[in-house]
Amino acid sequence: xxxxxxxxxxxxxxxxxxxxxxxxxxxxxxxxxxxxxxxxxxxxxxxxxxxxxxxxxxxxxxxxxxxxxxxxxxxxxxxxxxxxxxxxxxxxxxxxxxxxxxxxxxxxxxxxxxxxxxxxxxxxxxxxxxxxxxxxxxxxxxxxxxxxxxxxxxxxxxxxxxxxxxxxxxxxxxxxxxxxxxxxxxxxxxxxxxxxxxxxxxxxxxxxxxxxxxxxxxxxxxxxxxxxxxxxxxxxxxxxxxxxxxxxxxxxxxxxxxxxxxxxxxxxxxxxxxxxxxxxxxxxxxxxxxxxxxxxxxxxxxxxxxxxxxxxxxxxxxxxxxxxxxxxxxxxxxxxxxxxxxxxxxxxxxxxxxxxxxxxxx
Amino acid sequence: xxxxxxxxxxxxxxxxxxxxxxxxxxxxxxxxxxxxxxxxxxxxxxxxxxxxxxxxxxxxxxxxxxxxxxxxxxxxxxxxxxxxxxxxxxxxxxxxxxxxxxxxxxxxxxxxxxxxxxxxxxxxxxxxxxxxxxxxxxxxxxxxxxxxxxxxxxxxxxxxxxxx
Amino acid sequence: xxxxxxxxxxxxxxxxxxxxxxxxxxxxxxxxxxxxxxxxxxxxxxxxxxxxxxxxxxxxxxxxxxxxxxxxxxxxxxxxxxxxxxxxxxxxxxxxxxxxx
Numbered sequence: 165x166x167x168x169x170x171x172x173x174x175x176x177x178x179x180x181x182x183x184x185x186x187x188x189x190x191x192x193x194x195x196x197x198x199x200x201x202x203x204x205x206x207x208x209x210x211x212x213x214x215x216x217x218x219x220x221x222x223x224x225x226x227x228x229x230x231x232x233x234x235x236x237x238x239x240x241x242x243x244x245x246x247x248x249x250x251x252x253x254x255x256x257x258x259x260x261x262x263x264x265x266x267x268x269x270x271x272x273x274x275x276x277x278x279x280x281x282x283x284x285x286x287x288x289x290x291x292x293x294x295x296x297x298x299x300x301x302x303x304x305x306x307x308x309x310x311x312x313x314x315x316x317x318x319x320x321x322x323x324x325x326x327x328x329x330x331x332x333x334x335x336x337x338x339x340x341x342x343x344x345x346x347x348x349x350x351x352x353x354x355x356x357x358x359x360x361x362x363x364x365x366x367x368x369x370x371x372x373x374x375x376x377x378x379x380x381x382x383x384x385x386x387x388x389x390x391x392x393x394x395x396x397x398x399x400x401x402x403x404x405x406x407x408x409x410x411x412x413x414x415x416x417x418x419x420x421x422x423x424x425x426x427x428x429x430x431x432x433x434x435x436x437x438x439x440x441x442x443x444x445x446x447x448x449x450x451x452x453x454x455x456x457x458x459x460x461x462x463x464x465x466x467x468x469x470x471x472x473x474x475x476x477x478x479x480x481x482x483x484x485x486x487x488x489x490x491x492x493x494x495x496x497x498x499x500x501x502x503x504x505x506x507x508x509x510x511x512x513x514x515x516x517x518x519x520x521x522x523x524x525x526x
Numbered sequence: 527x528x529x530x531x532x533x534x535x536x537x538x539x540x541x542x543x544x545x546x547x548x549x550x551x552x553x554x555x556x557x558x559x560x561x562x563x564x565x566x567x568x569x570x571x572x573x574x575x576x577x578x579x580x581x582x583x584x585x586x587x588x589x590x591x592x593x594x595x596x597x598x599x600x601x602x603x604x605x606x607x608x609x610x611x612x613x614x615x616x617x618x619x620x621x622x623x624x625x626x627x628x629x630x631x632x633x634x635x636x637x638x639x640x641x642x643x644x645x646x647x648x649x650x651x652x653x654x655x656x657x658x659x660x661x662x663x664x665x666x667x668x669x670x671x672x673x674x675x676x677x678x679x680x681x682x683x684x685x686x687x688x689x690x
Numbered sequence: 691x692x693x694x695x696x697x698x699x700x701x702x703x704x705x706x707x708x709x710x711x712x713x714x715x716x717x718x719x720x721x722x723x724x725x726x727x728x729x730x731x732x733x734x735x736x737x738x739x740x741x742x743x744x745x746x747x748x749x750x751x752x753x754x755x756x757x758x759x760x761x762x763x764x765x766x767x768x769x770x771x772x773x774x775x776x777x778x779x780x781x782x783x784x785x786x787x788x789x790x791x
Binding site for chain 3: 198199200210224226282283285292293294295296297298300301302304305306307309310311312313335336337379380381
Binding site for chain 2: 211212213214215216217221222223224327334335348349350353354355356357358359360361362363364365366367369466503504505506507508509510
C-alpha cells in the first residue's frame with residue numbers, strides 16, 4: 165500500500181497546475197495520468213490563448229503545456245505515473261490504479277480529481293459511420309499525430325470548440341464545407357467566427373443534421389433547417405458531400421470516481437451535466453476530495469489552470485503545508501477566477517456554479 | 527450579424543474605424559473586437575499606450591488613434607486575429623494593409639494575390655509588399671490594396687498546398 | 691494521408707516501423723496510436739459491430755468510446771486509438787465481440 169500526501173488524478177491543465185502548486189508548498193504529490201503523455205487537451209491546442217498574462221494569454225496551448233510539464237518534471241516532490249488508470253476510490257480511503265498492467269493500491273491523504281470531460285454525441289441515422297468524429301478526435305489526429313482526418317469536413321456546433329477546430333482543419337489543409345449550429349446564435353467567441361468567415365466558410369445557424377450517408381464510410385450528410393421551436397422544417401434539406409463530419413456538440417464531465425466516493429452531485433445543464441457540489445476552495449462534500457477543471461464544470465482551459473492552482477494550494481494547506489507565498493498565491497488565484505468570469509460570456513457558467521456552491525472556505 | 531456568424535455590421539465597424547482624417551495621416555490600427563471576453567494581450571503589447579483596458583480584462587479595449595503609430599505589434603499578438611493596420615497615406619490610389627495570417631504556404635513578396643472580405647468573398651487583387659514572419663507564428667502580411675476596398679479586405683485567397 | 695507542412699506545428703520525423711493489417715504489410719511511426727497509422731494509410735473501417743455488422747471507425751480518439759476496438763497480436767478489444775504501434779504488430783479488424791478465452 166503506497167501512501168502519499170496528495171494524489172492528483174489527471175494531468176491536463178488543471179491537474180498539472182494542481183500538482184505544481186501543491187508540491188511547491190511542500191506536499192508530496194503523486195500525479196496519475198491514464199494516457200502515455202501528460203498535458204490532456206492542452207497539447208492539441210494550436211491557437212493563442214485569451215485571458216491575461218498570468219494565464220499565458222497570447223501563447224499557444226501546446227506551448228503552455230510544455231511550460232507546465234517542465235515545471236512539474238523539475239519538481240522533486242512530484243512522482244509522475246503515466247499509463248496509469250485510476251480504477252476506484254473506496255470508503256476506507258484506498259485508491260486503486262492500474263499502471264502498466266499491474267494493480268496498485270494507494271492511500272492518499274487528499275485527492276484532487278482533475279479528470280476533465282468527454283465529448284457528447286448526436287443521434288441521427290448512420291451516426292456510427294467511419295468518418296464521423298468528435299471534435300477532439302480530429303484535433304488529436306491533426307495536431308498530435310500529423311494525420312489528415314479527412315479531405316472535406318462539415319463541422320457541427322458553433323461553440324468555441326467547433327469554431328476553433330474548424331480553423332485548425334483549414335490550417336491542416338482540410339476543406340471545411342460549413343459550420344452548422346442548431347441554435348439561432350453562435351455560442352463561440354465572435355472573433356473565432358470572424359476568422360473562419362473570412363476564409364469563406366459559412367456558418368449556418370438554425371441548422372441540424374438530418375442523416376449521414378455512406379456504405380463503408382461517410383460520403384455525405386443531409387442537413388435541414390430548424391424553426392424557432394427546434395423542429396425540422398420540411399423541404400429545407402441540403403446535401404453536403406463530405407468525407408468527414410465533426411461533432412462539437414458539448415462536453416460532459418467525467419465524474420465516475422466522484423460518484424463512487426459518495427460526493428454530492430447535481431445535474432447542472434450550464435456546466436455540461438452532473439457535477440459535484442464544492443466550496444470556494446474546490447473541496448467537495450467529501451472531506452478529502454478536491455476538484456479542478458472541466459470535471460467541476462465545463463468551462464475553458466484558462467479557468468481549468470487557475471482552478472488547479474487553487475485546489476493545489478487549498479489541498480496542501482489542509483495538510484499544513486505552506487510557504488510564505490501561500491496567502492498571495494491563494495488570493496491571486498481567486499482574483500484570477502473572478503476576472504476570467506467577470507464578463508457576459510461567462511454568465512452561463514456563473515449561473516451554473518451558483519447552483520453547486522457550498523459554504524465554507526479557508 | 528456578429529451573433530449569428532461573426533460578421534460585423536456597418537454600425538459595428540464605424541465604431542472602431544478611425545476617422546478619415548486620421549486614416550490619411552499614416553498607419554493606424556483598426557481593432558475589430560466587439561465582444562466582452564476576458565482577454566488583454568493587445569493592451570499588454572502596445573508600446574505606445576494607445577490601447578488600454580481599465581478595470582477588468584473582459585472590457586473591450588479602449589483605443590486612442592492619436593497615440594497609435596501603426597507599428598503592428600498588436601496585429602500579431604491578438605489571440606483572436608482581430609486587429610489590422612491600415613495606411614491611406616501609402617500611395618495615391620493604394621492603401622497599405624497589414625493583416626495577421628496563419629496558413630501555409632505563405633505568399634511571397636511581390637506576388638499578386640486575390641483578396642477577400644469579411645465574408646470570404648473576393649474583393650479584388652492586391653500586391654504583397656512584405657511577409658513579416660514572427661516568432662509566435664502569426665505572420666503579418668503587408669498588402670498594397672486599392673483604397674476603395676482597403677477597409678473591407680481582411681484575408682487573401684489561399685493556395686491549397688498543405689497536403690502531402 | 692500525413693500533413694506535409696503546417697503553419698504552426700512541426701511534426702518531427704519518427705522511426706518508421708512495419709506491421710500487418712489483415713495480412714497486408716503497412717508501415718507507420720513507432721509509438722503513434724495504431725489508429726493514426728491506419729488512418730494515414732487510408733484505412734477507416736476498424737471493426738464491424740456484433741449484430742448488424744455495421745462498419746465502425748474512430749470516434750473519440752482518446753480511449754473513451756470503444757468504437758475502435760481491434761484484435762492486435764491475437765488480443766481482442768484493443769483500443770487502437772490509444773495503443774502505441776510497435777514493429778511487427780499483427781493488426782486485424784475485429785468482427786463482433788472478440789474471444790477472450
